[in-house]
Amino acid sequence: MSSVGIVGGGQLARMLALAGYPLGLRCVVLDPASDACAGQVAPQVHGEYDDLEALDELARRSDVVTFDFENVPAAALAHLADEVPVHPCPAALACAQDRLAEKTLFNQLGIGTAPYATVDSREQLGAAVATIGLPAVLKTRRLGYDGKGQQVLRSAADLDTAWDALGGVPLILEGFVDFTRELSILAVRSLSGEEAFYPLTENRHADGILRLSRAPCADAALQAAAQDCARAVVERLDYVGVLAIEFFDCGGRLIANEMAPRVHNSGHWTIEGARTSQFENHLRAICGLPLGSTAALGPVAMLNFIGRLPPREAFLAHPDVHWHDYGKVPRHGRKVGHATLCADSPAALDALLATLAPQVPADAG
Numbered sequence: 001m002s003s004v005g006i007v008g009g010g011q012l013a014r015m016l017a018l019a020g021y022p023l024g025l026r027c028v029v030l031d032p033a034s035d036a037c038a039g040q041v042a043p044q045v046h047g048e049y050d051d052l053e054a055l056d057e058l059a060r061r062s063d064v065v066t067f068d069f070e071n072v073p074a075a076a077l078a079h080l081a082d083e084v085p086v087h088p089c090p091a092a093l094a095c096a097q098d099r100l101a102e103k104t105l106f107n108q109l110g111i112g113t114a115p116y117a118t119v120d121s122r123e124q125l126g127a128a129v130a131t132i133g134l135p136a137v138l139k140t141r142r143l144g145y146d147g148k149g150q151q152v153l154r155s156a157a158d159l160d161t162a163w164d165a166l167g168g169v170p171l172i173l174e175g176f177v178d179f180t181r182e183l184s185i186l187a188v189r190s191l192s193g194e195e196a197f198y199p200l201t202e203n204r205h206a207d208g209i210l211r212l213s214r215a216p217c218a219d220a221a222l223q224a225a226a227q228d229c230a231r232a233v234v235e236r237l238d239y240v241g242v243l244a245i246e247f248f249d250c251g252g253r254l255i256a257n258e259m260a261p262r263v264h265n266s267g268h269w270t271i272e273g274a275r276t277s278q279f280e281n282h283l284r285a286i287c288g289l290p291l292g293s294t295a296a297l298g299p300v301a302m303l304n305f306i307g308r309l310p311p312r313e314a315f316l317a318h319p320d321v322h323w324h325d326y327g328k329v330p331r332h333g334r335k336v337g338h339a340t341l342c343a344d345s346p347a348a349l350d351a352l353l354a355t356l357a358p359q360v361p362a363d364a365g
Contacts, residue, residue, distance in 0.1 A: 005062030009036030011326040012068035012263050017042035019279035030058045037327045049076050059083035064286050087240040087286040088261045096261045099141045099172045106256045109232040113256050119171040122163050128173040135176040138162045177255055179248035184266040187230035188242045190285040197227045198294045201266050213266045213302040225254050242282040272322045272340045273300030299349040305337040307363040314359050315339050
């Protein structure tokens with residue numbers, strides 16, 4: 001049995017571990033939290049992500065190492081990479097950790113983005129706004145996720161407030177994108193260079209957190225365009241594993257927002273809704289196994305549970321609904337679970353969503 005080390009012990013690591021067992025793979029996670037939810041289903045090394053002894057223990061217990069979130073210290077992965085193969089590679093993680101590097105990569109590959117400018121001072125913020133215009137979004141270049149580390153600027157009066165909130169760290173100003181919907185694509189590339197792509201997924205967010213994903217997005221032209229973007233990125237980075245890229249659909253033109261070098265929340269529907277889940281394919285890719293089919297089995301949606309879970313019985317009363325409890329303590333803003341809704345037709349999926357979506361509690365701890 002091969003062993004896969006995972007830096008991070010959240011719900012993504014939990015679902016990776018669960019996908020590994022049928023493949024004959026055993027996962028071990030590194031996380032400092034005593035209640036890391038992946039630790040409920042896999043052995044856990046307790047330690048900080050920059051704890052060299054903990055990293056060495058993870059390396060000793062692993063044949064290959066991956067990670068379940070972007071904010072892993074780059075030095076930690078570099079240390080691990082000296083002892084055991086790490087996928088995706090640290091260089092891919094470093095690019096995704098810095099919004100400026102990410103946008104620069106996209107533009108080098110001919111992938112459209114919003115206009116952007118670096119901001120390291122209040123004066124530079126004013127100059128960037130003068131060039132890009134308003135509305136715009138001021139973001140930290142690093143460590144932002146789920147809507148954190150960003151401020152929307154709608155008028156000149158917002159500049160001082162935004163600078164007071166975020167100033168002091170490297171920032172980037174991005175032009176506001178007038179989009180019709182948000183889409184994402186999951187690409188997977190193996191050690192041998194085999195590539196596969198999941199169907200485009202339509203996503204809806206609130207307060208910067210994903211609430212609903214729906215697939216497949218039946219638009220052949222957009223699917224082809226998204227695959228071209230993802231293919232360019234994984235080949236440039238010599239990427240191994242699952243990569244997610246989020247886009248804005250601007251009337252049939254894709255504008256790249258950001259990428260995530262890991263399995264992704266918008267792909268949770270693949271567990272029951274695709275022939276091979278994103279979690280299984282990530283493990284196949286990093287372990288040198290052939291990739292599985294990424295085809296959707298039919299119309300499918302994923303409802304995220306934020307803060308606390310809805311009544312389980314109401315969801316399980318429907319035979320084509322699949323329940324996922326992450327084993328987390330309820331807390332405001334925390335992803336505590338999700339449900340996958342499968343249907344025979346888009347109309348049937350609409351009806352199921354109309355019944356169940358209103359039962360998802362508002363975000364509360």
